[in-house]
Amino acid sequence: MQQIVLAARPIGEPKLSDFRFETVSMPTPGPGQLLIRTVWLSLDPYMRGRMDEGKSYAAAVAIGMPMEGGGVGEVIASNNPLFAVGDFVENRFGWRSHALSDGTGVRKLDADIAPLSTAIGVLGMPGFTAYIGLNLHGMPQKGETIVVGAATGAVGSLVGQLAKIQGLRTVGVAGGKRKCDYAVEVLGFDACIDHRSAADAQALSSKISAECPNGVDIYFENTGGKTFDAVLPLINVHGRIPLCGMISLYNNGALRKEPAEALSNFPKVWRTLLVNRINVRGFIITDHYDQFPEFISNITPLIQESEIIYKESITIGLEKAPQAFIELLRGENFGKQLVSVSEDPTRY
Amino acid sequence: MQQIVLAARPIGEPKLSDFRFETVSMPTPGPGQLLIRTVWLSLDPYMRGRMDEGKSYAAAVAIGMPMEGGGVGEVIASNNPLFAVGDFVENRFGWRSHALSDGTGVRKLDADIAPLSTAIGVLGMPGFTAYIGLNLHGMPQKGETIVVGAATGAVGSLVGQLAKIQGLRTVGVAGGKRKCDYAVEVLGFDACIDHRSAADAQALSSKISAECPNGVDIYFENTGGKTFDAVLPLINVHGRIPLCGMISLYNNGALRKEPAEALSNFPKVWRTLLVNRINVRGFIITDHYDQFPEFISNITPLIQESEIIYKESITIGLEKAPQAFIELLRGENFGKQLVSVSEDPTRY
Numbered sequence: 001m002q003q004i005v006l007a008a009r010p011i012g013e014p015k016l017s018d019f020r021f022e023t024v025s026m027p028t029p030g031p032g033q034l035l036i037r038t039v040w041l042s043l044d045p046y047m048r049g050r051m052d053e054g055k056s057y058a059a060a061v062a063i064g065m066p067m068e069g070g071g072v073g074e075v076i077a078s079n080n081p082l083f084a085v086g087d088f089v090e091n092r093f094g095w096r097s098h099a100l101s102d103g104t105g106v107r108k109l110d111a112d113i114a115p116l117s118t119a120i121g122v123l124g125m126p127g128f129t130a131y132i133g134l135n136l137h138g139m140p141q142k143g144e145t146i147v148v149g150a151a152t153g154a155v156g157s158l159v160g161q162l163a164k165i166q167g168l169r170t171v172g173v174a175g176g177k178r179k180c181d182y183a184v185e186v187l188g189f190d191a192c193i194d195h196r197s198a199a200d201a202q203a204l205s206s207k208i209s210a211e212c213p214n215g216v217d218i219y220f221e222n223t224g225g226k227t228f229d230a231v232l233p234l235i236n237v238h239g240r241i242p243l244c245g246m247i248s249l250y251n252n253g254a255l256r257k258e259p260a261e262a263l264s265n266f267p268k269v270w271r272t273l274l275v276n277r278i279n280v281r282g283f284i285i286t287d288h289y290d291q292f293p294e295f296i297s298n299i300t301p302l303i304q305e306s307e308i309i310y311k312e313s314i315t316i317g318l319e320k321a322p323q324a325f326i327e328l329l330r331g332e333n334f335g336k337q338l339v340s341v342s343e344d345p346t347r348y
Numbered sequence: 349m350q351q352i353v354l355a356a357r358p359i360g361e362p363k364l365s366d367f368r369f370e371t372v373s374m375p376t377p378g379p380g381q382l383l384i385r386t387v388w389l390s391l392d393p394y395m396r397g398r399m400d401e402g403k404s405y406a407a408a409v410a411i412g413m414p415m416e417g418g419g420v421g422e423v424i425a426s427n428n429p430l431f432a433v434g435d436f437v438e439n440r441f442g443w444r445s446h447a448l449s450d451g452t453g454v455r456k457l458d459a460d461i462a463p464l465s466t467a468i469g470v471l472g473m474p475g476f477t478a479y480i481g482l483n484l485h486g487m488p489q490k491g492e493t494i495v496v497g498a499a500t501g502a503v504g505s506l507v508g509q510l511a512k513i514q515g516l517r518t519v520g521v522a523g524g525k526r527k528c529d530y531a532v533e534v535l536g537f538d539a540c541i542d543h544r545s546a547a548d549a550q551a552l553s554s555k556i557s558a559e560c561p562n563g564v565d566i567y568f569e570n571t572g573g574k575t576f577d578a579v580l581p582l583i584n585v586h587g588r589i590p591l592c593g594m595i596s597l598y599n600n601g602a603l604r605k606e607p608a609e610a611l612s613n614f615p616k617v618w619r620t621l622l623v624n625r626i627n628v629r630g631f632i633i634t635d636h637y638d639q640f641p642e643f644i645s646n647i648t649p650l651i652q653e654s655e656i657i658y659k660e661s662i663t664i665g666l667e668k669a670p671q672a673f674i675e676l677l678r679g680e681n682f683g684k685q686l687v688s689v690s691e692d693p694t695r696y
Contacts, residue, residue: 273630275405280628282621
């Protein structure tokens with residue numbers, strides 16, 4: 001079997017040499033265990049955090065250990081009565097061609113309900129992040145305006161579509177004209193601003209402001225950096241900021257500084273949160289899995305009826321995962337980033 | 349009658365020359381109006397914001413106009429059937445010895461229930477800010493730990509006492525040994541840290557941490573600056589930050605910079621809010637006055653039975669208000685800052 005391990009902790013942007021492709025011996029399932037052959041591997045921005053040491057909401061990947069990641073696989077051997085050979089399953093199998101499991105937390109999938117890959121995309125963790133962030137933390141009201149960063153990404157694209165269904169004015173921010181056109185023409189955003197077309201945060205702020213005549217009630221924050229700088233001054237009184245990520249900063253060494261070095265220089269942000277009574281709600285999706293069944297039953301019919309569109313960017317071959325991940329962090333992917341790990345990529 | 353007007357917009361710390369003491373002719377109440385003689389004037393940190401131009405939650409005081417402020421007064425003439433001569437009332441009369449009113453928003457006081465001065469202190473806006481910030485935005489749970497900035501101030505002293513009654517571990521931060529001793533010995537804080545005894549935020553953080561063995565669940569934020577820097581790294585997962593002020597920054601020019609200049613340099617703060625799922629809730633007390641009657645009926649008996657202690661710092665004479673206000677912003681007051689405007693200060 002094949003796997004990709006963390007070879008070195010990256011400084012700034014990860015390099016190919018921070019990963020290592022390995023062939024190791026195939027494990028044999030013990031009592032109660034199943035052996036899974038990975039079909040789809042999900043690449044997600046949070047994985048950058050796992051490559052660093054230091055306190056976070058989940059432990060770092062140790063040097064020499066396989067990279068963490070969610071995936072979809074097929075059961076190819078089972079000593080567990082709850083799973084049969086041929087079952088499709090979803091879990092956190094890692095960047096590996098095969099994985100052993102005792103079945104804990106493993107979700108069985110029905111390929112007749114939705115394509116298997118959606119279990120790690122629009123009907124999986126990224127989609128659930130969009131759903132919880134918008135509905136629980138964003139508290140949307142019909143007629144309000146939402147700005148969504150990374151609007152064509154796995155999370156942002158669902159946030160925008162769900163907000164639109166609920167009667168909000170939806171304004172996306174994305175990198176490049178192609179993504180912005182897609183956001184408006186396919187995903188149905190009312191407008192989408194290309195952050196690359198704005199020289200600085202102030203210019204970006206003016207462009208966003210022009211599309212938000214009633215200001216911004218919700219800023220779905222998953223990018224940080226320039227987009228945050230641009231949107232904050234536009235947020236209305238009683239605005240909400242669901243905060244689930246900041247991809248523009250993950251390669252930024254400033255995140256890793258000791259607290260005392262980086263905290264003092266933002267009185268204006270604090271003042272804005274106060275004056276406009278803004279509610280900033282950091283959230284981690286793993287806290288909310290009690291609402292996962294509700295999410296699945298609400299969103300699945302919208303997928304089946306094509307009321308919700310999702311876009312996948314597929315890289316073929318586990319060995320290509322590091323390069324695809326580096327490009328994801330640069331915003332060079334377009335839609336949910338998947339790696340096809342199957343020997344026959346056309347089959348799933 | 350006498351009044352104090354804004355003579356110039358301060359740069360940084362206000363100077364005495366930014367204020368002007370004036371004697372103007374006594375107004376005559378028209379139909380429906382009442383004339384009030386001020387007894388107590390309240391000095392509060394928010395007034396610093398009113399001296400600056402620029403967008404805030406309330407309009408700036410115009411140059412040449414009386415400074416804004418809440419006060420307690422006695423009705424000395426009335427053409428309004430709802431008010432009689434001799435009634436004691438509370439409202440925003442400004443830094444003035446006398447004021448006209450049509451009665452809108454004017455609250456009648458009963459001196460038998462509590463001392464009149466409490467209507468602008470522990471039973472007024474500052475106390476209500478403590479009550480709403482702690483209970484609505486702080487969401488306290490028995491056994492949790494709260495850190496309170498400006499612990500002996502008008503707001504912080506009530507936050508600490510109410511939190512203690514609800515079974516929280518309460519740790520104050522204040523300036524100077526005298527205030528810290530008072531916080532522990534009189535107000536009943538479990539501990540109080542003198543921020544002046546810590547060379548920098550990191551040293552302050554270590555001292556606070558030593559008093560918070562289970563971390564910090566709520567940080568009642570009314571100071572900003574060094575105290576914020578010190579507490580943020582100590583906040584537990586699912587912590588809350590009710591944010592109602594930042595007195596340490598009010599004289600700081602950085603607050604007035606254009607947004608694009610000040611926002612970008614705080615990725616570490618944003619990351620901490622995300623990783624620890626912290627809920628930052630900016631709030632302005634004027635949004636919450638529907639809960640004022642509930643506040644009064646809950647807190648009044650605690651005052652009457654001396655279960656809640658409050659401390660007042662009294663300056664005698666309206667002409668002394670500017671100096672007292674400058675000292676308040678420096679943290680040189682001790683307890684709720686009042687100005688006695690009465691001709692007979694011993695009477696009320």
